[in-house]
Amino acid sequence: MDIRKLQKIAVAALEDIKAKDIEVLNTSKLSALFDRIIIATGDSNRHVKALARSVYDKTREAGGE
Numbered sequence: 777m778d779i780r781k782l783q784k785i786a787v788a789a790l791e792d793i794k795a796k797d798i799e800v801l802n803t804s805k806l807s808a809l810f811d812r813i814i815i816a817t818g819d820s821n822r823h824v825k826a827l828a829r830s831v832y833d834k835t836r837e838a839g840g841e
Contacts, residue, residue: 777838777839777840779811779812781838782835782838782840783800783812783814785834785835785838785840786814786831786834786835787800787814788834789827789830789831789833789834789835790814790816790827790830790831792830792834793823793826793827793830794823795816795817795818795827796816796817796818796819797815797816797817798814798815798816799814799815799816800812800813800814801813801814801815
């Protein structure tokens with residue numbers, strides 16, 4: 777899957793569950809492990825778990841791993 781498409785899916789999933797302060801960092805030139813890092817804030821432990829689950833589910837629906 778294209779990295780830009782995956783980034784859009786992840787950010788949209790976070791926005792759907794009302795994540796705050798979403799930041800996308802391009803780390804492709806800094807590390808061979810990651811191309812992008814997405815940082816977001818949740819209001820509570822439960823909210824953060826829902827954010828992670830939403831990103832996971834939307835990525836799987838789109839055919840990602």
